[in-house]
Amino acid sequence: MPNSYTQIHIQFVFAVKYRAALIRADWKENLHQFITSIFQENKHKMLQINSMPDHIHIFIGMRPHQSVSSLIQHVKTESSKWIKTQNFGCGNFAWQEGYGAFTYGKSQVPDVIRYIQNQEKHHQKETFLDEYRKHLTMFEIDWDEQYIFKEPE
Numbered sequence: 343m344p345n346s347y348t349q350i351h352i353q354f355v356f357a358v359k360y361r362a363a364l365i366r367a368d369w370k371e372n373l374h375q376f377i378t379s380i381f382q383e384n385k386h387k388m389l390q391i392n393s394m395p396d397h398i399h400i401f402i403g404m405r406p407h408q409s410v411s412s413l414i415q416h417v418k419t420e421s422s423k424w425i426k427t428q429n430f431g432c433g434n435f436a437w438q439e440g441y442g443a444f445t446y447g448k449s450q451v452p453d454v455i456r457y458i459q460n461q462e463k464h465h466q467k468e469t470f471l472d473e474y475r476k477h478l479t480m481f482e483i484d485w486d487e488q489y490i491f492k493e494p495e
Contacts, residue, residue, distance in 0.1 A: 349387065349403040351451055353458070354414060355474060356398060356441035363395035364432050376424050380417050384408060389451065390458040397470050399458045401451075414441050442474060 358364050365373065370393050377400065378388045387403035400417075404410070418437040425435040446454050468476075 349405065351389070351446045351448065351454070352402055352404050352410065353444045353446065353454055354398075354400040354402070354441055355444070356414070356418065357438040357470065358396050359436040359438045361396045361438070361470065364435055365393050365395050365398070366430065369428065369430050372428070373421065373425065377417060377421050380420055381413075384413060384416070386413070390455040392458045392461045394461055394470065399461060401454050401458055410443055414443070442478070 373393065374391045377398075378391060381388050381400075381402055385405050385407065388400075389403055390399075390401040392399050404413070418441075422436055425432050
């Protein structure tokens with residue numbers, strides 16, 4: 343089977359720099375569309391995207407022709423530039439350094455899609471940092487608390 347048919351299901355999670363609540367409801371759908379177009383231009387399949395004011399979840403079917411790190415760096419760079427040019431009042435917008443990348447099997451795809459769709463409801467009960475730590479623990483990823491997210495300097 344050619345590589346072009348290979349698809350890896352990955353959920354990406356990353357935050358606005360300093361976890362600032364800058365993603366507003368009145369333009370977040372435009373942001374989602376812009377980010378979706380980046381993934382599509384790079385021949386990946388958007389499965390679900392949703393954001394809260396301080397972070398974003400992106401779930402894709404990734405083709406293996408591109409590295410995860412180069413793809414996410416491209417998405418973060420281009421979306422930051424786009425936000426700054428849209429006059430949303432976020433002239434100094436930036437994403438936090440780093441990201442989480444969590445892989446799932448095909449049978450888990452519907453559950454992950456639902457989870458991302460329900461972020462607003464989910465975060466009424468759990469903070470973003472608690473959610474992120476839970477993902478790291480569930481995926482058995484060792485981490486140092488001081489490197490999870492930087493506080494303002």
